[in-house]
Amino acid sequence: MTASVLAAGVLEDTIRAFFQGLPIGAGFALVAMSFVLTYKTSGVFNLAFGAQAFISAATYFELHVRRDWPIWAAVLVAVVLVAPVLGLLLERLIFRHVHASSAVAKLVISLGLLVALPELFKLIVDYNREQPFGAVGIIPDGTTIYRLFGRYPVTRDEIAAFVIVVAAAVALAALFRNTRLGLRIRAVVQSPRMTELNGVNADWVSSGSWMLSSFFAGLAGVLLVPTTSSLGTVLEPTGYFPIVISALAAAALGRLVSLPAALFGGLLLGVVTTQMRTHVPRDNVILAELQGPALPYVMLFAIIVFWPAIRRQVAGADPLLGVSPPPPALAATSRSRGMTIYTRIMALAFFTAVGIFTFGYANNFWISRITHSVIFSIIFLSIVVFTGLGGQIALCQVTFAAIGAFGAMQFAQRWDISVMVGMLAGAAIAAAVGAVLSIPVMRLGGIWLAIATLAFALFFHDVLVKYSWVGGSLFHGRGVPRPEFLGVDFSSRENFLILCVAILVLVGVLVILIRESSTGMALRALRGSETAAESIGVISWRSRVIVFSVSAGIAAIGGGLLAMEERLVGYEANFDPQTGLFWLVIVVVLGTRTVEGGIQAGVAFVIFPELVLHRWLGLDGAWRYVLFGFAAISFARHPEGLLEHGKRRSQALMQSMFARRQPAMAPAGAGAGATAGDGPPADAGAHPGDEP
Amino acid sequence: MNGPAETAAAPVATPAPLEIPVLELRHVNAAYGPFRALFDVSLTVGEGETVALLGRNGAGKTTVARVASGLVEPTEGEVMVDGNDFTKVRAHRYAKAGVVHVPEGRAVFGDFTVEENLTLAFSRTHDRSGVRNALTRAFELFPPIAQRRRQIAGTLSGGEQRMLAMARVLVESPRLLIADELSLGLAPIVTDEVYAVLGRIRDAGTSLLIVEQHMGHALALCDRAVLLDHGAISWQGPTEEAAEAIGAALFDAGAQ
Amino acid sequence: MSLLAAEGITKRFAGITALDDVSIALEEGERVGLIGPNGAGKTTLFNCLLGLLRPEAGSVSFDGHDITRLPVYRRARLGIGRTFQRVELFSGSSVRDHLLFAHRIRSGTGALWKDVLGLGLPKPAEIESCDALLESLGLGGMGDEPIEALSLGQSRLVEVARALMTQPRVVLLDEPSSGLDRAETNALAETLARIQLEQGFGLLLVEHDVELVASFTERTYVLNFGRLITSGDTPEVMQDPEVRAAYLGDFVAGTQ
Known part of the structure; x- marks a missing residue:
């Protein structure tokens, strides 16, 4: 065998892996863009996207596979209706009200939702009445194989996934560039307060971007059912973990704030995944492992540790950041003696x-x-x-x-x-x-x-x-x-x-x-x-x-x-x-x-x-x-x-009841909020010298 | 606890009985968490009036501006816009009511092009063709900005960024412009240009509330001056008397 | 050799030069002020001294050692203490705990095995020394209060006390008067002056309250547009027309 034949084989493998990688990466990109959208517009690092993707996929499964709805109707309900409404509810009922909280607190909330939402969905539709077996994609005969340029095999599902994601990305770009909503979302991303100063209700914009991102997550949910082998045909929420992790890695490449970086990061990671599977020798155990399920995790970990952008402090791009009130003070760690006893x-x-x-x-x-x-x-x-x-x-x-x-x-x-x-x-x-x-x-x-x-x-x-x-x-x-x-x-x-x-x-x-x-x-x-x-x-x-x-x-x-x-x-x-x-x-x-x-x-x-x-x-x-x-x-x-x-509340209640009966024994340290209202009334240069 | 504040502030709060001021702050207290910024500030800006809000850094000028545009909700007191109670109203409603706030520092969207910055502001009140007309007008008024309509606003110089923020205001002729430290970090000659534009805005009938630390320009532009010290109003009066009073308050108070 | 010295510090942000070849120095036990109008670069210089920012050019030295590249905590351990413009306290802890933390970290008795054997609990002597410092700052008897119960002025003093418990050789105060009214500022200045006399640490005061700086410091540096415009004995600096111009703009300076 000559060197040139060998090289041609390698080239062919590379190209084949490239075409196989794009659809996988497209799914990552979709979820990664969702991450970026909500993180930028509301500061929420929403791990619950895994749950949202699952809910859309499972709704589709429930309607199409179990109840024999036509594909278009099931997609309409699962992706166009359920996903955005879910996003809207999450923003309206939950995340809008924790705006001033720390990023970690918001992360904990999204973890809670990641745990709760799929289970709630399953309970409501009685999902586990039988094994959720035989999930299919949204493309009829999706496993049909085509040969690109006559030699590189891809399935109809893969083509569809890639085309839909590219179309979604193009539509998103058009939305951002040409529409009023898009302009406003981009404005809120830079500075919600400045946007408000321009007469735009930033909360509405935030709701809009949650609906959009949730729609993307739902779309990814149904698209990815057939394209990822790790998901199998049993549709469970855990199946979305590897995808969420890969999407996180893609989003991390752009430090969670760049939409184009999320898109290209997702595609890149998809291609890297398939290239690794094609080219890295399998005789070494560790290398072999990297071609399998380990890859997304290793990639994410490596990006977090080595990608320089993450180390860089996020510059306070919002000139009005200081306006927001500080997060609510934590309750005291130390307990009173009475409570300890x-x-x-x-x-x-x-x-x-x-x-x-x-x-x-x-x-x-x-x-x-x-x-x-x-x-x-x-x-x-x-x-x-x-x-x-x-x-x-x-x-x-x-x-x-x-x-x-x-x-x-x-x-x-x-x-x-x-x-x-x-x-x-x-x-x-x-x-x-x-x-x-x-x-x-x-x-x-x-x-x-x-x-x-x-x-x-x-x-x-x-x-x-x-x-x-x-x-x-x-x-x-x-x-x-x-x-x-x-x-x-x-x-x-x-x-x-x-x-x-x-x-x-x-x-x-x-x-x-x-x-x-x-x-x-x-x-x-x-x-x-x-x-x-x-x-x-x-x-x-x-x-x-x-x-x-x-x-x-x-x-x-x-x-x-x-x-x-x-x-x-x-x-x-x-x-x-x-x-x-x-x-x-x-x-x-x-x-x-x-x-x-x-x-x-x-x-x-x-x-x-x-x-x-x-x-x-x-x-x-x-x-x-x-x-x-x-x-x-x-x-x-x-x-x-x-x-x-x-x-603490019940103790405070008991104390206040006790104090009312015996006013002389009012607790001494009860003035925790005393700093707010004791400013000396000051006027026209003459400051009364009363110490608070 | 309201007692002393009421009596002490009584002589200051004397709005003309017939005319409704564009902006009125009544006994406003404001705080950032435990950090108290304003103590019982009462202030009016009348129709067509120009007020300079002066005082050293940290005196609370910016907080007054933020309260006046709805960015910070007062902990006590009221904010009235054109006689309507706006105390608990969010910032975007202030903007709709014609109160425009050009905040301190970078007052434009740094990632947007010049044109997008203006479009965002105009799209609230205009439809697509209206936005186009407004853009045309803005570029007529500010030829230097027209040349840079596709440039990213963050790459403009400080003076050009101020001009961009002003362009929007000049086209819209709002009820009130609150301009916070426009001269910050600008070379003196650029500050002159910015203040020339403010003069045009004033002449177009917009009331002004000018927050400044470099007070020379502000005093030349405005009818009335208000001096803040440690979150409270320490002096106010016509601008002609301001220079002396303020110079003394800033540098010589310790010697009293 | 100066205790704390910055030589030729230059710092740029996105093309804007925030500090341009600035040098300052502070001797053992000296009280030095750093003033300048908003945006002059005071905070940037402060952050370069503390290690929160890396300058593009220039060096920072402490007691003869180059500390330009040391992280914040290493500088703290060398003996540079600080307070914050926006009070930074340990929510959920008592007043005394703030002092105890600082003392522990300074004395380095924090090995985990000691902790686990129960040797890490505060000793009576430690509690006594904390309470003595609180007493001398006028916070006597407040050791057990939760930190949330303190007024802003008292919180500032706790910050000072916390810095002092690390036995610093120099303390950097970041705008200690902000958020305080005139009376509170005066009280704070008095307490600071007394404790500085008692303990003899060097003190760098970054302030825009010119009056506070004038009443308190021996020497003053003045920044404007990122450049050092003058420095020298405080009373002389306060009379410098260029300083007044920097604060007031040409208008007022010309009339004086």
Whole structure:
């Protein structure tokens, strides 16, 4: 074989991969442009686009496949009606009201929606009445293959996807260039206040751009059903994760603010994906992996870490930025003495009651539920440490828990070493992984940190778990024994529960010590004001790396215990990244600041769907996703958590009732709002010298 | 707590009984979160009147401008536009009522072309052909801008950006123009040009509220001056008396 | 050799020269003012000194070391403290906590293992030294108050106290009078002067309240259009016609 023939073959492969890459990239581009649109017009980094894309796709599936509607009618309803209306509702009912909140708070809300919306949709249309099998595209006979220039095979679906996306991009460009709405959207993107000064209602424009972006997400949802192999034919919300991640990578190329960059970034990543599959040799395991599902995650992570545009501070392009009022002040972290005592008494009473129930009356089922609650409390304390103390969002706690579980399993299976040692080794590995992972991204913080950790979690889920040195082999199974150490056998349910409670107490004390310590102080300072903290010498990324690493270790301990409790690593049931999102949401909703909040979240996670939803209300357990997902909206107002907020309110109420009866004992520190109205009345040069 | 404020402010708030002022602030307090910016400011701008709002940096001039155009909602007090209560009204409604605010610093959309900047402003009140006519008029009035109609506004010089903002105002002849620190960062000769345009706007019948720190130009242009100090009005009167009063207030107050 | 010195600082933003070859210096224990009209480049220079901005040309040195490329926290650890124009406090923390944080970071007792062994809790001596500083700033007895309960003037003092707990050799004050009324400004100036005499740290005051600068500093630098237009003993600078012109425009300067 001569060199020229070889070269011609390579060239042909390259061209073929190029044509295969464009339609895939077109889908990425569509979602990426949606990201940019909403991020620019309302500052919301809307991870819920995955959910919106799914809802449109599932509506189409429901109408066309299950109810035999004609294609055009199903598309009309799913994409032209449902998607924009959903976008409008989200903007009107939710995001408009959290305008002044931080980017991280908005991200948490969009996470809640990502969890809640698909489940709500499924419940409403009873989606799971049978397996959602046999999803098809919106093009009749979409799998028909054509040959471009007589040699490069593409399917009708792929051609359609590419053409539609290009048409959408052209239409968008025309809209922006030639229409009044387009001009106004671009104006709002630069400065909502300046736009208002030109007599344009910026809120209406914002609604318009949400409808537009939601329409794009919906369009991407139905278009991508056939073109991505990873989606398969079972239509589930998780299927949209890789696409969302790739779209994020594309949007990140333009620092989330450039629409053209999002479009070309999407196409580029699509082409890169197929080129990698074509040209990179498969004999190396890592390289082979890069051609498969790993690619989007690696790309996103690499872009976040290495793309210089992201490092650049976003210049305050809006000259009227200073007009906006500062975000609402956070509730005080410290509790009053009375509340601490009250909390401790209630906790003691609660644990005594549960203890008596458990060891006196409970059957095996309830002991197992209670053990689960304890274990999840431990896992959720890792979120308390990082999100509550560190003030940052990480979405890979579930991965660290899985590392702990697999650590226990591997040590026991391979070397017959005690599972406790394995679990601790897993915790050490998780802590190390956490540190290594976080060093490059921790400087960025905020939403970039959240996205990078999500990319890692999905990378672990789609790639690493399949390796036998991580997830074990099918041949051996994923069995995990219960421990036996210090001469005590913890294999009985009751003994194991006691062990878990002891570990929970230890971890709880650790969390409190960290909170009260210098590191905790540095974190509290950073949460209050990053610039001020740095001005007294706090090294922001270092404190966060430490606490992220500790939090990873805690999650791994919890994961190890969970595997022991279930006597196997139930990876799919317990450690799916989607589950991880729900973990974060439930902890954030109930209370991230306190150990108590973590425990409440643990109990709620396990007991609530079982007891309240299922037994008392007779509802589907999926309602928990809907309830807690939507409850995440409260994070913008009450970052201390709903339970903590409720307690503070009821305490304030009791105090005011008490104070009315005994006016002399009015609380001294009640003047929190006193700064607003005590300005001395000043006039015509003469300032009365009254000190406020 | 209203008591002393009412009595102290009484002599100042004396609007002419018959004429309804274009803009009136009544006992306005304003704040950015805990950061209080204005204390009991009362101010009127009458029909065709030109008022210079002076004071050192941080005295609250810009906040007065923002309250007067609806960007900042006062924590106390009222804002009236042409006799209507606009206190809780959003900024775009002020603009529709004819209150135009050219904010401090970059007062144009930096990513837009010159033409797009003007189109955005005109498209609110004009249809497509009306916008075209208004554009033509703007370019007639400002030939230098016409040459740069396809240029990105962010790449214009500071003076040209001000001219662009002025062009819109001159075509629309609004009720009131609030101009915030137009001379900021401009060379003196360019400032002269900008103020010449302001004079044309005034002559076309638009009331002016001019916020300035370099007060020479503002005093030459305006009928009346208001001096702010630490968020409160410390002096107001005809411009002829202003220079002395203000020079003293700025530099020599410490020696009193 | 000066304690803190900036040599030939030039900084451009998108083609606009915000600072043009500016040099300033501050000796140990000296009180220096930096004034200039809005947009003169005061804040840019301030940010270059603190490490929030990298100048295109020129160098910053502290105690003989070149610190031009050091990040903010490294400069803080060397002994450069600061306050903020818009108060930056740690919401959700008590007044004393602000001081404790600063002390901890300075003394470097923040190893995690100590924390976990419970050795990280505040010692009585630390609490005492915090309370002593609060006392001398007129905030005695307020250590346990949540920071949200303080007035703006008190918050400014907490910022000063927080900076002082890092045992700085120089403190940079960013427009401490903004948002305060005249009486509050005077009270703040008095307290600052007293504590500076007691502790002897160097002090750079960036202000537009000329009066405050005049009452408080020994030497003053004046910026305009990104250039140093004059510097010297404060009383002389205040009488300089060029300074008045920079603030007032030619109109007023000519009449004086």
